[in-house]
Amino acid sequence: EVQLVESGGGVIQPGGSLRLSCAASGFTVFANYMSWVRLAPGKGLQWVSAISADDTTHYADSVKGRFTISRDNSKNTLYLQITSLTADDTAVYYCTREEYYFDRSGYRVPYYFDFWGQGTLVTVSS
Amino acid sequence: QTVVTQEPSLSVSPGGTVTLTCGLTSGSVFTNFYPSWYQKTPGQAPRTLIYNTNSRSSGVPDRFSGSILGTKAALTITGAQADDECHYYCVLHLGSGQRVFGGGTKLTVL
Numbered sequence: 160e161v162q163l164v165e166s167g168g169g170v171i172q173p174g175g176s177l178r179l180s181c182a183a184s185g186f187t188v189f190a191n192y193m194s195w196v197r198l199a200p201g202k203g204l205q206w207v208s209a210i211s212a213d214d215t216t217h218y219a220d221s222v223k224g225r226f227t228i229s230r231d232n233s234k235n236t237l238y239l240q241i242t243s244l245t246a247d248d249t250a251v252y253y254c255t256r257e258e259y260y261f262d263r264s265g266y267r268v269p270y271y272f273d274f275w276g277q278g279t280l281v282t283v284s285s
Numbered sequence: 286q287t288v289v290t291q292e293p294s295l296s297v298s299p300g301g302t303v304t305l306t307c308g309l310t311s312g313s314v315f316t317n318f319y320p321s322w323y324q325k326t327p328g329q330a331p332r333t334l335i336y337n338t339n340s341r342s343s344g345v346p347d348r349f350s351g352s353i354l355g356t357k358a359a360l361t362i363t364g365a366q367a368d369d370e371c372h373y374y375c376v377l378h379l380g381s382g383q384r385v386f387g388g389g390t391k392l393t394v395l
Contacts, residue, residue: 194384196331196386198325203372203374203386203387203388203389204323204325204331204374204386204389205386206376206383206384206385206386209382209384215382217381217382217383219383220286253330253331255331258336269378269384270319270321270336270337270378271319271321271333271336271337271376272321272323272331272333272376273333273336273342275330275331275332275333276330277330278330
């Protein structure tokens, strides 16, 4: 059974940093696309960052330069390092696996989020 | 910057049919944007409903269906039930690794 369990959220002061973790079971993170998605209070879901099986990373423009996605294959865990936090980063952060297919060139193409964790709350407040 | 658009709110009568749409501020939605749809209820993780335009995720009842209608992706709910009342989000893969959520539609069943 696929499971994703996030941790690491909490209350952090503006300008601070935090590392979120997502422990995966039932599959291997290194062989899959993984993403972080967040839900801020009163706002909609927002894709934040993704990492591919070949370690290519992508970020939403709003977090580029401040967030870093990574994984530890030995721990089967995904991470999100978030820095220079502002009130706009207050949100529940969800870890999600992305399903992919192989195109004609043998390239992995991600196309939807198939499994989700329960989320971890990050509150930026002084 | 291209934005993914959804109706902010819609309502449907119990047992009725409603269609939610997912468009672009610039251009049309095509199947190679891999439209997918997610259901979000308060306090719960998002639930995947539809992927690759019209494929239902495991366990999703066939009351939920996806399509392309004109220039937009669409999610149609038939036989609406009270517990369908929540937020619905679409996602488009717009290239260069960017996955973009629409703003979400709050569906009311009344």
